[in-house]
Amino acid sequence: MDSWTVKAAVLAVLFIPMSGNSQTAAAKLNQLADRFVDQQLQYDPTLAYSYGFPTRDHSHFADRSPQALSVHDQEEREDLTALLALPVASLAQSDRATYVNLRERLESDLQLRVCKTELWNVNHFDGWQSEFAEVAERQPVDSAEERKQALRRWRSMPQYLDVEIANLRVGLSLHYSVPQSVVRRVIQQMNTLVVVDPRQSVFYSPAKRSGNAAFQNAFRQIVANRINPALKSYRDFLQTEYLPKAREGVAISDLPNGAACYQAFLRSSTTLERTPEEIYDLGEKTVRENVAEIAKIGEAKYGSTDLPKIVAKIKSNPVEHFRSKDDLLNFSQQFLQQAKEVTAEQLITGMPEQDVVIQPLSPFEEDAGVGSRFQRQPDPGKPAVFLIKLGDWSTETRSDAEIVTIHETVPGHYLQQALARQLQPATRLSKLIDNDAYAEGWARYAETMGEEAKIYDTEDAAVMRRLWPARGMVVDPGLHALHWTRQQAVDYMVSSGHFSADAANDYIDRIAVMPGQLTSYDTGGLEIKALRAEAQARLGARFDLRRFNRAVLDEGVVPLGELRSHLAAWIADELSQK
Structure with missing residues (x-):
């Protein structure tokens, strides 16, 4: 039994309902949770747009000065101290998600402070530039007061970038930086963002x-006279001052306290206390199993067990390819409708009330190597959005397009996030909390269900779906902890058959700015599959996949240890039903 399983078992014991001061403890817990949310929104009011919080503050961005960050850290330390002082055993079962989510978030945030991420915050994948573009789309401007606040916020953008530059200069002096390859991508983004009109x-x-x-x-006038000049100044700083001093390597171990920092990122992404070596070993084992399954499929269908030959046969089939960007977009939109119908029929008891649509990824993100992604929409009256990368239409296969659509929409991210809003406890904290092990784990599990439910139209999806999973658990710690070279990582990814060399290099830079995140997909996906196998074994003929999936989702986003405890209780309840 590994450490996180022990932790889950301990939590399950702690949350046995008891009489006494449970109402007082629950009230204190909810007050702490609300205080935490208020602190996050006060620090960065733009979070309200992403997570659906009502707010009257539309006038500024987050304050990333050292003083503000220090205050924010101290608030979280005080919150954790107060949380740990609660009489946990007196909390009712219904308060479990609030407690474990708040504790996980606070402990993870504080553990990550060893990384000093503000000192090397140059990020092409999900940096401030992408966040600000989304804020611009959601900035309210209906009333005179809202327009006044909008002008105040966007006039302040140069000050925001001045703070970023100051932090990066301190970082360079203390030997913190991102890889030069990432800097070049962000410079390219700045060039795209600065427009004449x-x-x-x-x-x-x-x-x-x-x-x-x-x-x-x-x-x-603000865009012309303040924002554009600020973007140019930031770009020039990166080009002339930062790039020559940035590190060449990718590994986070190159930074001060790199090993502790990577461990903190792994905990943040997976909600577990696994070492890089443990994650790497599990990833290698899973990759071997996937390759063995591909060999069986290849022998039966193509007369070959050789992975490169199997993939080459699939990719050389003209039927697998698109004629244009529009062809890829239209194909994905039509496939989404099919996925919705099959999911509603076979995989879940009740579809989300909110809709989801597919739109092209913005050019400035796509040009910098950002991939397709899901964009949440907190207003249930408006559709969520799958932002699809169209630039690789000539090399992407129809199988790839199907797999990505399922991962990002139905029964993947969109289904999970939209249902979570409907099913999870209606608390302010539940809106704010997220973790990749659960969210990406569910999306990876959804890819498997797409095959089981025969959502995929293309015969080759069974092969293409198995090329990449679990390899992130290998290459991410390989680069950051086990001293892989960039070329070693590129070769490993290309050997999977899923990536070209260019696409692999894009992913390497993603791994550089999001350490540990690629390990979350299969850490969570493998756990959900394991929990399903346990449920099937214990329930036998009583097992209902649609009810199991609903049980996975109905507590909302939770750490993996809590998910295991929750499903253990669900299985027990199912067994008790006549």
């Missing part, structure tokens, strides 16, 4: 959505 800026959305001529003119 302010009305074409990705940050111009507030003015586009307002019919007020005076506001439009004022905002256009």
Whole structure:
């Protein structure tokens, strides 16, 4: 029994309902949770747009100065101290998710402080530039007061970037930086973001959505005279001062306290206390199993057990390829409708009320090597969005497109997040909390269900689906902890048959700026599969896949240890039913 299983068992014992002061403890817990949410929103009010919080504060971005970060850290330390002082055993079962989620978030945040991420925050994948583009799309401008606050916020963007530059300069002096390859990608993004006509800026959305001529003119002046010059200054700083001093290697172990930092990122991504070596070994084992399954499929269908030959046969089939970007987009949109129908029929008891649509990824993100991604929409009256990368249409197969669509939409991310909003406890904390082990784990599990439920139309999806899973558990710790070279990582990824060399290099830079994140997909996916196998073994003929999937989702996003405890209780309840 590994350490996280022990932790789950201990939590299950701690949450045995008891009489006494449970109401008082629950009230204190909810007060702590609300205080934590308030602190997060006060620090960064733009979180309200992503997570669906009502707010009247639309006037500023997060304060990333050393002083503000220090205050924020101290608040979280005080929150954790207060949380750990609660009489946990007196909390009712219904309060379990709130307690474990708040504890996991606080402990993980504080553990990550060893990384000093503000000192090397140059990120092409999900950096401030992508976040600000989304904020611009969601900045409210209906009332005079909202327009006033919008002008104040976007006038402050140069100050925000001044703080970023100051932090990065301190980082360089203390030997913190990102790889040069990442810096070049961000410079490329800055070049794309600076446009001659302010009305074409990705940050111009507030003015586009307002019919007020005076506001439009004022905002256009802000983009032309403040935002564009600030972007140029940031780009020039990266080009002339930062890039020459940035590190060449990718490994986080190259940074001060690198080993402890990577362990903190692994905990944050997986919600477990596994070592890099443990994750690497499990990944290798799973990859071997996937390759063996591909060999069986290949022998039966193609007369070969050789992975490169099998993949080459699939990719050389003209039927597998698209004719244009529009062809890829239309194919994915039509496939989404099919996935919705099969999922509703076979995989879940009740589909989300919110819809989901597919739209192209923004050019400035795609040009910098950012991949397809799901974008949550906190307003249930508006559809969530799968932002699809179209630039690789000539090399992407139809199988790949199907797999990505299932992962990002149905029964993947969209289904999980939309149902979580409907099913999980209606607390403010539940809106804010997320973790990749659960969310990406569910999406990886969804890929498997796509095959089981015969959602995939293409025959080759069974092979293509098995090429990549678990390899992130190998290459991520390989690079960051086990001293792999960049070329070694590229060769490993290309050997999977899933990546070209260019695509592999894109992923290497993603691994560089998001350490540990690629280990979360299969850490969570393997756990959900294991829990399903346990449920099937114990319930036998009583096992219902749609009910099991609903049970996985109905507590909302939780750490993996809590998911195991929750499903153990669900199995017991199912067994008790006549």
